[in-house]
Amino acid sequence: MTQGLIGTGSDLIAAIDVGTTKVCTVLARKSKNGFPELVSFSDAPCSGVKRGNVVDVAAISDAIRKTVGEIRSNVGIDVRSAYLGITGSHISYENRVDYFPNIGQQGVVTSDEVAQIPHMVSDGLSLPGRTIIHALPIQYSVDGHDGIKNPVGMHVKGLEVTTHLVTADSYFANKLQDTLKMSAVELKSMIIEPFASSEAILTQTEKDIGSAVVDIGGGTTDIVIFKNGSVVYTGTIPVGGFQFTNDVCLTYNVGFSEAEEVKVKYGNTNLSDIDLTEVVPVSPIGSSATIELRRRDLCQLMRERAMELIRLIDLKLQQGGVKENPNSIVYITGGASQLRGFYEMAEQFIPNCVVKRGFPDFLMGITDDLRNPSYATAIGMVLHAFNIENSVERRLGMSDSIEGQGLFGRIKKIFKLT
Ligand SMILES: Nc1ncnc2c1ncn2[C@@H]1O[C@H](COP(=O)(O)OP(=O)(O)OP(=O)(O)O)[C@@H](O)[C@H]1O
Ligand SMILES: [Mg+2]
Structure with a gap:
């Protein structure tokens, strides 16, 4: 434990990303040169959210407590208040x-x-x-x-x-807020998740040129579009990595965790990359026998789902006006974007813009593990929270938000050393 070495609590900021597959808590502070710097990070698997909607407050609260506890034992800091991510079809x-x-x-x-x-x-x-x-x-x-x-x-x-x-x-927002209350963490304010992801991926120049971030998570695909430096469009598609796994479950009658493993290990949307004769062993539900499925069929299934999702993404990008400028950059991020072949398909089937892979950055001290598309939202949330609390933007009036107001109160609690 490094209790007492972190400095006073007032420079510390925590953000909690409650995703469909995991909860991540990031703790950062203002470094000596004024930039946000990672202090500690923890994540825990959680299935209390479905398609962005809270379905199990207790499960989420358990996962939050776990991450906060891990941070406490790693750096001796008790997270007493935090920013919280929100997304879902209700937005x-x-x-x-x-x-x-x-x-x-x-x-x-x-x-x-x-x-x-x-x-x-x-x-x-x-x-x-x-x-x-x-x-x-x-x-x-x-x-x-x-x-x-x-x-x-x-x-x-x-x-x-x-x-x-x-x-x-408000029903879902209040439920999400309850998860924090049950974890004895006070809410500073909520941050919309796609907007958060963009903070960890886009430079100011890219926001000025016109860019989009597409975060393909476990349950939702979140999209945010910037033009002339400002957010002009946000959208959510209720499809994410879950649907790819579920297709495997339904098609081959296998359990979710086996389907997940098969997807990550053997899934590839580019059929020309795989050996057409390769087979994959799976155990159907209710049977002690192992059967062999053709990897080619599995990958064809992944490809069809990927094609459908890419069409929906392209439609949203058109609605948001990204296609009006062929120099616009579309970053693809989120855990499910790591499916082999997916990024290349996105490049091919999202025309009239520049498609790139999005990895989170801009946080001092970020480790290689965290420079992973799955953590774009969590890292971006702490960066956005840092901007709010040290906001030159706010004073200039270039960008602002309702954080700390109304329902969620103008809570100005700081973190306390344990
Ligand atoms: N290598 C991989 N290949 C294919 N899919 C992957 C890979 N790694 C992670 N995934 C998928 O990414 C999804 C999780 O992504 P992420 O961690 O971004 O989601 P989340 O933040 O929990 O969910 P959401 O943002 O939708 O609430 C899961 O569906 C998982 O199967
Ligand atoms: Mg997410």
Whole structure:
């Protein structure tokens, strides 16, 4: 234990990614040079989420406690509050335009006024049954002039703001919050998962050019699209690695864990890569005998599912306007993107943009193990949380969110050394 060597708790930030297959907790701090730096990381398998929706609060809470306990024993720090990722089919997104006549009344638009805009947008809304997760300003307009990225210092009275508003079904958001309560961890705020992944993968230049991050997880495929430096589109497809495994279960009548093993070990969506005569031994449910299935058939099954998912991804990318610029970069990340052959298929069947593999980065001290597509969301969450707490962006009004407001409270608790 290195208790007492970490410094005061106030520089520490924790983020918890509750995924369909695992819970990850990341603890980071502000390094001497001001950049976020990894302090500790822990993950634990968990199946309390299905397609992004909480189905077992106790299971998630157990997994959170396990990761928090591991961090405590590794570095002697007790995680008492954390940012929490949220995704799922219950999330909705809209780009809305609001006019604020009182902004600029002091002669010029101030940075404080701009920093308040996300809160003003959310305060002015009544959305029964919905919880606002983010209100991210995209652009500002003055007297009919669009495309202003930063209105601070402008001599105007009244400002029109276009915002990307992300809301969640309150029922699911509250259940997710309950998992933290049961783990004795206080919620700082929620972060939408695809947005988090993008923080660990995209550079500012890529956000400016126009880019997308496609995170193919266990239960959902999450997509976020940036243009001119701002989020303009977020979307979720309720398909992930689970469906690939489930296809193997249903087709060959094998249990889920065996199907998972077979998928990871033998799955390949590129049939020309495999030996066409190779067979794979499996044990069907209810039978003591082992049968042999043709690897070629297994891979054909994977290919069909991959093709369907890639079509859905391409459709979302079109809806989000990525295809309008052939220089747009589409990063493919998430655990299920590691299926052999999948990335090459994405390159082939997602035309009119540059497709790349997305590995999480930008966190000082990140280990090779963590530079894995499965951890893009967890790493991105702690980076985004770091931005919120040290936010130059917030002061400039370039990007903001409703974190710490409303339902989830303006909780400003710090971490305590045990
Ligand atoms: N080498 C691999 N080949 C194929 N699939 C893989 C491989 N490694 C991981 N996966 C799949 O990745 C999925 C898990 O991905 P990830 O860890 O990103 O999900 P998650 O964050 O738990 O879920 P979600 O983001 O959907 O809530 C599982 O379906 C798993 O089978
Ligand atoms: Mg995930």
